[in-house]
Amino acid sequence: MASALRRLGSAAARRGLSTACEDTKKSLFQLPQAGGKSSNLCSAINQALHIALESDPRSYLFGEDVSFGGVFRCTTGLADRYGKSRVFNTPLCEQGIVGFGIGLAAMGNRAIAEIQFADYIFPAFDQIVNEASKFRYRSGNQFNCGGLTIRAPYGAVGHGGHYHSQSPEAFFCHVPGIKVVIPRSPRQAKGLLLSCIRDPNPVVFFEPKWLYRQAIEEVPEEDYMLPLSEAEVIREGSDITVVGWGAQLSIMEQACAGAEKEGISCELIDLKTLIPWDKETVEASVRKTGRLLISHEAPVTGGFGAEISASIVERCFLRLEAPVARICGLDTPFPLVFEPFYMPTKNKILDAIKATVNY
């Protein structure tokens, strides 16, 4: 890395991968006080990308159809603003997109690679699992591709069927060496994406595409970062801990509100970073409530909920007053007409909250 760093321009060197992050962390790692412009999640992502490209001349953004703004319009205006050599279309080849990003990142650049849908990330699986994640470890830290961030829209949208709906996060959570981050809202998306881009490790950033237009929130206009590997208690409660991430949180929030009406107090936690995850926050909460429910859209078997459940049982066995509940997607491919049946709905969660509390 030393030689790569030397190659960095002087401006960029100050922002060089590992060191710059430390600097920026201190000043930027706080969510500015409420306020900002009302934005949807797509526009929040767009703002983060603007800032990333603006603040670091060695940052690049690329992927299928990125140039005209991307099929979800998240990259609108970026090619015009930062030029075709920094924001560009790639051939239709996910292994190429990620592999190219790894090499770019290994040279001390920030490579922001877009995979058009998380459902199409699999051709890049080898590059992620065998290249990106082991780049640092296998070289004894001589090399790293920490400047790589892979963005991919994930999850249900109501009409996506098998190949425009999947939540493949668990596959990536089984890969030491990469981070997996999923935001729940526009504000979160902007701050977390900037952290991912500036984090000195390769990150897979899944964007809840259902929220691109649906979630609207005031998003601070300035450059800010939200810490990775820090879960957030977004609703305090005492009877049961409810853990999730991404788009599912708004469903869980509704279930918590429903439970409250029945006198059950839920503590809702947004995990945000799936690996390496913030066990301590979840553990502390479960120690308080004695109960845990996890919910995600991905199939229940082998989902990341299983890992959370196992870890918490290990740490809080004697404190648990009921079995850990998992309300997740079914063990089927994501179905089109059966989507409402497949989904971990508010009422499935609410029923499970009640059953767990009354165990």
Place this chain on the structure above:
Amino acid sequence: MAGLGMRKSRNFINRIISSSQIHQSLGVLEHIHSASSHRTHLSKFPTKIPTWGGPAALSSSRRFESTEAEKQAECMTDIGDDNQMLDFPGGRIAFTSSMRFIPESPEERIRCYRVIDEEGRPLMDSGLTKISEEVAVKMYTGMVTLQVLDTVFYEAQRQGRISFYVTTIGEEAINIASAAALTMDDLVFPQYREPGVLLWRGFTLQEFANQCFGNKADYGKGRQMPIHYGSNKLNYFTVSSTIATQLPPAVGAAYSLKMDKQDACAVTYFGDGGSSEGDFHAALNFAAVMEAPVIFICRNNGWAISTPTSDQFRSDGVAIRGQAYGVKSIRVDGNDALAMYNTVRAAREMAIGEQKPVLIEAMTYRVGHHSTSDDSTKYRPANEIEWWRMQKDPVNRLRKWIERNGWWSSEAESELRIDVRKQLLDAIQVAERVEKPPIADLFTDVYDVPPSNLREQEKLLRETIERHPRDYPEDVPL
């Protein structure tokens, strides 16, 4: 390009030199050439073998000890200088003393085979005679049906009756004419813009509508988005949204046909975008190595969503890559139904007769938006689209030819269009009224039989539905 003339003359010189110098030693570094200073320079190289020479360091004196090497030396001597050859593991390769890189593109782009011009006038020597009135009219009817199908389903999507649609506008000839050149025993591995192949094979308008509406008559049991057709009966493997993943399986299926000595081949379709995926390269290479009877049909329509082919590849399109993999290939005018038909017929004969793959690049233009989720005027000029729609329409072109032959009339035309439209509107109405597949279909077909986890999940789901019936759509029977 200026390169061509130069290269030709250089080859010519080389030939003269090699025939005039008969006796040569084996070591390449010791070759003495006299034609250019470049070569003279080579002769000054030390005769000592550089230590970095790997296994391919052919002037190693060890090699001379083997009789095999001596034999090689002898035969090379016979061949002469620039025709010297060596048996590399992959076969005999001739040497040359001129360092010449293969250019990144050929002098002339691969030509595009066509049979009729835009006015439907036949071109000389194009093999036109093979197409009978019956086939021609049937192809034309199929192309019109496909056009009307696209129009009606597109409208249905705009009205919110189906969730999604993809048209084939501009690519009707590739769809229908390629299908017409195949037999029903040939296996089709489609991308998603080839419903015309299925139409040709006898998939009914009702069957199309059933899939798009995801009702219980849909063979895919409502599980996939609209346009993801499939029919076992018609040897049409079910569409997947993932680009290029159908290509390697097509090769495997073709290999099976080969092993079973079937008089059939596998045919797989993909786009210019698809040709960038690793699966494309894997499939071509496998097909060549396994000598599989498979036809690769690339619809090069200029666009992969918003990505123009100039951002997709810098090769002369897709056909040229065939040769690199050892696969016969051809470029054809995809808007000329007759050319498409002839090409696929010939490809089929080769694929089956020689038991080898063939690659076809059909040049065309995606006249429609990528899908109903896309507005292509955001990234390409409307007049470009209009030009292709008006001037290059493959349906119109075939019509001109059959009219020229007296096989078609404007009465037949309007009758056909009215009739097909009516049939389609009926089919849509019927499809809309048919109920959705039953909830049990959510759990079947994940495996041959549902394992215990799925049986348990079905039981829990049914209990949930009982508790919260209003959470669930009424049109899915329990």
